[in-house]
Ligand SMILES: Nc1ncnc2c1ncn2[C@@H]1O[C@H](COP(=O)(O)OP(=O)(O)O)[C@@H](O)[C@H]1O
C-alpha cells in the first residue's frame with residue numbers, strides 16, 4: 290500500500306494553519322498559514338463600521354473558510370503528495386468560539402440585513418462582555434446546589450457558551466429569535482466540509498464549554514428556566530444536535546468543498562476539537578501525570594487523571610474529554626503571549642525599537658537577550674499576570690494587570706522579564722492547584738509558538754515550577770493532533786488508525802533537549818512566588834477590590 294497522509298487544520302486566534310502529515314511516523318511534510326483577513330474584530334464591525342463595546346472580541350466566519358480554500362491546497366501542492374493518498378482531515382479550534390446560524394446552517398452575519406448587528410457575528414473565545422451573565426449563572430447554580438459547578442472548579446466562565454448565548458438573548462432578543470442553533474465554530478466549519486444537514490457537536494467543546502456531561506447531559510430545563518424563562522428549552526432547541534466522541538467520523542468531504550480544497554471527495558472528516566486538547570496526543574501524552582501547556586497568546590494547561598477531583602478554578606474535568614478512557618482536566622491563563630505583545634507594542638521606548646532594528650532582530654528577541662543577563666530577583670520587580678483577567682484559579686475576567694517595584698532606574702528588559710516571570714507564577718498556581726488536590730503533575734510538556742520563540746521564558750517556567758519541561762518536536766502540535774484525529778476518523782482499514790493512542794504512539798515526538806530546573810534559581814523563585822501569592826490573594830480574593838472599583842469608575846467615565 291502507498292504511504293498515507295492526513296491533514297490537520299489548527300484555527301488559532303489570529304490565523305489558521307494546515308499541516309499535511311505522513312501517517313507512518315508523523316513527519317510534517319508541508320504546512321501553510323493563512324492569517325485571518327479580519328483578524329480579531331474588537332473595535333468596529335466590518336462593512337457597517339459600527340463601534341463595539343469594551344471587552345468585545347468577534348471574528349468573521351468567512352475567514353475560517355478562507356483557511357480551508359487557501360492553506361489546504363497550498364500544503365497539497367507543496368508536498369507533491371497525490372490527493373488520493375490523503376485519507377482524512379481533522380480540525381482544532383479556539384473555544385468557546387461560537388456563532389448563531391440559521392436553519393440552513395448559515396451564519397446570521399452573512400445575512401446583509403443582520404450584518405450590522407454585533408450579536409450576529411462570531412464571538413471569539415476572548416469575548417469577555419458576558420461577565421454579568423456568567424456571574425448570575427454562578428450565583429443561581431450555587432443557590433440551587435447544581436452538581437455541575439464542582440466539575441468546573443466552582444465557576445462557569447464568561448468565555449463559555451451559556452453566558453454568551455444569554456448575553457445575546459438579553460441584548461439582542463431579535464437575533465436570539467432568528468437563531469436556529471448556536472454552534473461552536475469548530476462544529477460549524479466541520480459541517481461546511483461534510484455538508485451534513487444534521488450538524489454534529491463534538492463532546493469536547495460540549496463538555497468543557499457548554500456544561501454537557503457524558504452521562505447526565507446538559508443541566509436541567511428547570512435550571513435554565515431559573516436563569517431566564519426564555520431559556521427554559523434552549524438545550525433542546527438552539528443547542529440541539531447529537532454530541533459525538535472525539536475521533537468519530539463526522540462525515541465525508543463533499544464534492545464542492547473537495548474541489549475548493551484540492552482534495553478527493555469522500556475522505557473522512559473528524560468531528561471538531563479544541564486547539565489545546567488536540568495538542569495533548571500531538572505531544573504524545575496519553576497517560577496521567579504529564580501536564581501539557583499549549584503556549585501561545587494564552588496558555589491552556591491539560592492533564593489526564595483517573596478519578597474525578599475537585600480543583601479550584603480549573604476550567605473543567607470531562608470524561609473522555611481529551612483521550613478516551615481518562616478524565617481530561619483543563620485550566621488556563623487568558624493572556625500570556627498577549628501580555629508580551631502588549632508590552633512590545635505599547636510599552637517599549639523608541640530606543641529599544643531602534644536598537645532591535647539596527648541589530649536585525651525583533652523587539653521580543655532583543656528584550657529576551659537583555660533580560661537574560663539578570664539573575665532571578667535582580668530586577669526587584671513583581672507582576673500580576675492579569676492583563677486579560679484571570680482564568681485559573683480565580684476565574685475572574687474583571688481583574689487587571691499590575692507591576693510592583695518600579696524605580697527611576699528600571700529598564701525595559703527588566704519589565705519584560707517581570708512579565709515573563711508573572712506568567713510563570715500564574716502557571717505555578719495551576720500546577721499546585723492540581724497537584725495538591727490529587728491530580729498529580731510530575732512533568733511538564735510544552736507546545737505552541739512560545740517554546741520555539743523564547744528560551745528564557747521556558748527556563749523561568751522550569752525554575753518556577755521546579756519541574757523538567759519537554760518540548761514538542763512539532764512546530765504545529767495542535768494541527769498534528771488534529772491530523773491524528775483525522776487518521777482515526779478514517780480508520781486503520783483505510784490506512785489510518787483505530788485509536789488516538791495508536792496514532793500518538795506512532796506519530797508524536799518531543800525534542801531531545803529539555804529545560805531542567807536550576808536549583809539556585811528555584812530557591813529564589815520560591816521566595817518570589819510566596820510574594821506573588823500574597824499579591825494574588827490580596828487583589829484577587831476580595832481583600833482589596835480596587836481593580837473592580839477602577840473598572841466601575843472607568844465605565845462611568847465612558848458613559
Ligand atoms: N520572542 C517572543 N517571546 C515571547 N513571546 C513572543 C515572542 N514572539 C512572539 N511572541 C508572542 O507569541 C504569541 C503568538 O503565539 P502563537 O503560538 O504563535 O499564536 P496562537 O496563540 O495564536 O496560536 C503572541 O502573543 C506574541 O506576542
Ligand SMILES: O=C(CO)[C@@H](O)[C@@H](O)COP(=O)(O)O
Pocket residue numbers: 301302303382383384385414563564565583584585586587588589619621
Ligand atoms: O480556551 C481555549 C481552549 O479551551 C483556547 O482555545 C484559547 O485559550 C485560545 O488559545 P490560543 O491562545 O489561541 O492558543
